[in-house]
Amino acid sequence: SQVSGLRVIHPAPQGSRVYLPSNHTTLVVKLSSGVNATGRWLGDNHTFPFERSCPAAVALLTADCARETNDTWFAVVSLSGLREGVSTHVLITENAVSSQNITITVKVEEPIRGLRATPDPESRVLLNTRVSYIPVMEAGSDVTFRWTVDDKPSFTFYNVVFNVIYQSPAVYKLSLTASNHVSNFTVNYNVTVEMMNKMKNLTVLGVLPVLPQNSTVELTARVQVDSAVDAMFLWDFGDGVQETYLFKPPYNKSFLVPDPSVHEVVIEHNVSHVYQDPGEYALMVLVSNQFENLTHLTPVHVHSYLIDVKVEVEENVLVVNRLITFRANPLPSHYGVRYTWDFGDGSLLFTESQSTVTYSYPRRGVYNITVTANNTISSVETVECYQVFEEITGLRVSTEEAAELGASVTLNASVQTGDSITWVFDMGDGTVLRSQVPVVEHVYLKDVNCTVNVTAMNPVNSVSQTVSVRIFVLEVLKIEPTSCIPEHPDVQLTAYVTGNPDEYVFDWTFGDGSSNVTISGDPVVMHNFTRSGTFPLSLTLSSRFNKAHYFTSVCVEPEIVNVTLLPSKQFVRLGEESSFQVSAVPLYQYRYRWDFGNNESTRSSGTEVTYTYKNTGVFLVTVTVSNNVSFNNDTAFVEVQEPVGVAKIEYNGTSVLELNQIYLFSASMNGTKVSYCWDFGDGTTQPGQIAAHSYNTTGHYTISVMGRNDVSINETIIDVTVKRRLHGLTINASRTVVPLNGSVSFVATLVAGSAIRYSWILCDRCTPIQGSSTISYTFRSVGTFNVIVTAENKISSLQDSIYVYVLEQIEGLQVASSDLVEDIYFPTNKTLHLQAVVREGTNISYSWVVQRDGSVVQTFNGKTFSLSVLEAGNYTVSLKATNMLGCATANRTLEFVESIGLLKPYAFPNPVAINASVNISTTITSGTGITYVWYLEDGFSPVTSEPFIIHSFQSPGVIEVIIGAENKLDSTNAxxxxxxxxxxEGLSIGTAELD
Known part of the structure; x- marks a missing residue:
């Protein structure tokens, strides 16, 4: 039979390639027919026979090892010398009848071996800590990696490096799968995730209370930390020196584990340090990692060995009861030193850590002060001698205030406190006396007033005090009284002399014919002058050393008993002359001083005087009568008035007054203290400057007002007319709602009174129109107009108004929207913006009604309307526009369509025989109003409204069928x-004859 159907069945081709492991480069091929066929590689003469069956190991792996006919054959072919990578080979199969060859693309990959993750996932992991796992293999090529947590597809990641943060404490299953085309390898780990144990119990050992300078101190820091975290030790010795050390897990057995059930270790770090300078240092140990830190602060005291101590005093002089500041200066350093002071006065010893101390001595004297400095590791002592002085206080100086020229003056001084005093007496005449005793005597060479300055001084302070000393010549300075004296018995005369009058003799001569009077030690004498006149007076003054004479004269006058003032008039017209007369008892040649009470200067005159006042008012006239020994006065009141002038009449009206209306009248007249009286001409009179009056009868009246005071009288008149006021003005319009360019008639009416004129304002900025009580007007613009009419006569005016609304008729109402598709379609679940549009019309309100199948779906008021529909279908939108002239309506039908979703096509049966019917259908997730287009074969594209079609294909092959779905909004295809x-058909089985 002919060779046919040659193909590779194991390993199964993947795409256009066959993948082989590097340790087993063997293929299994299959022939559909070809008895006694052999295979070989192009370029290689080695052949491979075809057998009736697959190798048993391969037969378990693929169904292609089944024999469809008795002429199905299998062969195992090998490729030798292949390296990793892609290569192409041609396999030739032949028998005696025919041959067939295929080109095979082979890629050799190394199988995966020794897969593991690092770091070891079985190690303990801390909560909320980022962990990075990296796969490690012993062998394998072109490998892809898959990480899975707890076998959950949602927690599957395809990365070489797997970064993960566990946010809950638990035990997680972590699977790592390495794959290539020839192998697959999976390892599983149990990952234990726990919360981190907080760092605690940081202690520092080895710090002594006091360290000597330049000595070495050994320090140890211990801390308890989680066994899965780092620990960085930072030593800061406080003197600018730092030292660090980092501990990293895993921690071996040399680290202490306080509690085997808790993942914690105790880490200890040792350091040594030398402090080179004395002082107090803050030793800080900071243990930290990326999660937390602990700090331990320890004060370190470094002292130096003392060699000496000196004492200083801030004050130049030491004073009793005054604070003295002593300062101790230890060498080489004062740090850490405590001082013990003995002040040498028997007081208790005083110990202090400060180098300065204050102390006050209660008594003066010389004292030995001892200070001892101790800094724990050493001690030194010194003694100093100081004298304490007492401050000078309470200086007093006494002497005679006055001394006669030639007498000795003695000064005595004293103090309350003070010692070692030197006395300085400055006598004020250029003489300065110094003494260690506080008493001096001095004789002045001339009469002078001296200020004596006495100074007491010692090393603490100096105090001065001055006293006045008067050196005088004996004399009589004056005799009082120096002026005239009254005719009274026992007049007292006093002599004023230099010095002390108690030591003198006074000899008086009065010059009125009486005998001399001699008095010792008293400068005062009593004498009776029996008549008026001027008399010569002399005095002889005698002391122990000298005599002095004094001559003068004395005048004697009577005392005034009574004064009477009489004015000629009490009330005086302004500008007229007034006369006054005065009399005094007893009769004598007195002086007269007149004051007329108008703030002018007083003037001298005789017993009669005249005066003319320039201003009105009440004046107090005063006359003062006097001589050299007495004075007396009398007063009288005079009132000066201005005559009454012509009245100025004012009132709250015009010459025409309103009937029964109260008016307020006021009059003002020139004049003083004017009284008013009104006569209103209708038999009514009223007193007062202001009067209120109303007339109850129309007509003409004469109003008079009379003014008067104590010196004059005057009358003024005016004429008035009384009329009735306008009342009850109303305005009426033929209509108040008017179409544009429409005319309106207005009528104004009055209930009472008659108007002289009417004024009309027909728009906001119109000029008032003067006219009668009726008017017509055509409105040429739209708006609201306040029409105002004013009616007036001489005493009143009234105003009324009415509003007229001028509108446009509504025309051309439409429902408008720019969002519609083909002016009718719109998607569901979206907002459609509708707007009311009119061609003409003003002051319009709009209402919307949306209906579906006769049912109201939604209503709204406003010019614009936002409509959102959830369900597809036909909807009717009704719009109504209204103003005061009428209304208009407009309707619009809209179709809301659901947008097309996703298509999923089906065909049954598939595969299908030629000319057999196949049902091609589709489902769609959303959409309404859909038509389907079926793109079948040879340009045949039927259109249906149903989502399926029955069709028969006329030729074999893989047919691509495109299904399109569309509606008014969008389209899609699949x-x-x-x-x-x-x-x-026509299967026949033939046999060959055997030889």
């Missing part, structure tokens, strides 16, 4: 392949 095969 493809299905139908295998059309010929029916097997």
């Amino acid at each position: 493809t299905i392949y139908i295998c059309v095969e010929e029916v097997i």
